[in-house]
Amino acid sequence: MSASDLQANITADDVAVLAGVSRWTVNRAFKNNASISPATREKVMKAAQTLGYVPDLRAAALASDRSNLVALLVDDFNNPHKLVMLERLTRALRTRGWDTLLVNTLDREDAGPALMNASQRRVDATILIGIQFDDEVLATAHSARRFKKLIIFARTSQNPDTISIAVDDVAATREIAQYVMRRGYKRPLYLAGPRTVSAHLSRKETFVALWQEHTGFTPDAVSVAAYDPNLATEIIDTTLRPMAAEDRPDIVVCENDALAIGAIDCIKHRFGLKVPQDIAVIGFDDVPQAASANYRLTTYRQPISAMAEYLVDVLENSGTEDMDKMFLGKMVIRDSA
Amino acid sequence: MSASDLQANITADDVAVLAGVSRWTVNRAFKNNASISPATREKVMKAAQTLGYVPDLRAAALASDRSNLVALLVDDFNNPHKLVMLERLTRALRTRGWDTLLVNTLDREDAGPALMNASQRRVDATILIGIQFDDEVLATAHSARRFKKLIIFARTSQNPDTISIAVDDVAATREIAQYVMRRGYKRPLYLAGPRTVSAHLSRKETFVALWQEHTGFTPDAVSVAAYDPNLATEIIDTTLRPMAAEDRPDIVVCENDALAIGAIDCIKHRFGLKVPQDIAVIGFDDVPQAASANYRLTTYRQPISAMAEYLVDVLENSGTEDMDKMFLGKMVIRDSA
């Protein structure tokens, strides 16, 4: 209909011609703190409007070497908490002017190529929220490619080249362990997920150490290869199946809610037992399902929104100081333990 | 350590110097079907390796006007099926060489800005999998901005300027309705989500019409503003609460699993009733939870992976023919109905 339909790409030059200014003045009109008179800006904006012009962010990124784009490398899509993290992160980022490149790290071997992918897009930062990025991958990634910022979200890492934004697992686990003891549970079973980075500070190691310290006994622990409720159901099944009723754990302490939900399903539906009367369950994350009438899961809530906001702070910070940060969450007591 | 650490950006020129060829030959070495001798290619690749060079996709996109990047506009993050769709889409895209820009459409007013955002990144296509994109938004979007391709995924649209990749809702709903009748249910309650595009072809309208046609009765229907299990729990609660037991529906037919799960939670835990004995429930999507021991949800599975693959076909197709496509799914019979 309008002239804009005839031309393939409207550039700042076209707007400049129509507005009767130079191309760089058009540029200034679209820049926030540029020195430009209100009159000219309005003139430019009107011309831009009629032509349907919007600045080309590819070209801007190329010229300025800042893209306002971050790559988000994700796997472990069976964990419902991933959806929460994706929402909070993209919300915080977008609200503050950042775009997100979502990279599905297809499998273990894809971790390297996925990092390379982000590198080729020249993103301003790469954020890892997957489980496939172990110390080895991180090391090779950092030696081989150039990353402006490499951020590990919701997971601690000892790697000095990365910025870790996570909840304080030791403090959180201590709170959980104290709660479990205070409620009088005697035979906990720890259900852990895959071990990747920094195993010695993991929730499982911490819980086991605390329990030993306070009771003298080493609790049993089992683990699964992914944070998948179905895997949790199966491992709990095979763990409890051969046990005599009196030998069964009185509580299953889970590394996160994804596992806790699978554990509850198993306890209730495979064994016909009651939660928490027969076996209690405790989780971590406070996923939306945890609050449902069906699970009423006692868990530990991570302050994901605050962590996401801090992540954007990190992006906007150009200093070189250590930006690692640990957050404190809080226990959410419901009925499952 | 190496020379690459000293220089900020390694470009094809640097590699060209080291390999003793021209910049354009370096380029060819990285291109799949370029005419270049194997010897030169190897020489170039070795030089690239030592310098740590990888092509800059920003510059490539700017020069070629093809980015191999799509924008994925998403809202409705409370629906667990979103995580499945995100995984399948990003997997299919990435496997075939496409990157994904994930845009969280923050709220109703943000739909326009989100579309604009994608436009500014000059993506090759924009994919909508949200619920906030009604006919009005689509119309203004298309008149105001230039989109190479505008794809509606997992939702039908009557808009002629968009490509719709979705399951055949009419066929699916017919199958569901027939199943419900065959199993002898008499008083269905339809639980619908928000109505956006193409309401006259929606699952709800179709179900209601079919039921009327076959029984002469108009089934009750209620709807919620988002595909959120918690909202479903509440609306079912307020709907059943004032009913006498004999007036209650004998089955709740849900527009999708997110609602069905909330409905089951309500029926079992708020009313202490049994599913399916007291009230049956049927869903749509077959989310991972649907198979859990706790829900055993009878539902209708969309062929998301096939739809995602077809979406990439659409991206790779440069023709102008109508690429709309409807898929058939299949019923998954479990215990909830």
Place this chain on the structure above:
DNA sequence: TTGTACGCGTTATCAC
């Protein structure tokens, strides 16, 4: 406040 070289790192196209 406004205008002007020059560069960002590629790709398309044509010459050799």
Place this chain on the structure above:
DNA sequence: GTGATAACGCGTACAA
């Protein structure tokens, strides 16, 4: 098979 020219659309730095 290889080298060279001209875009792609904008940002930076400086000059006017």
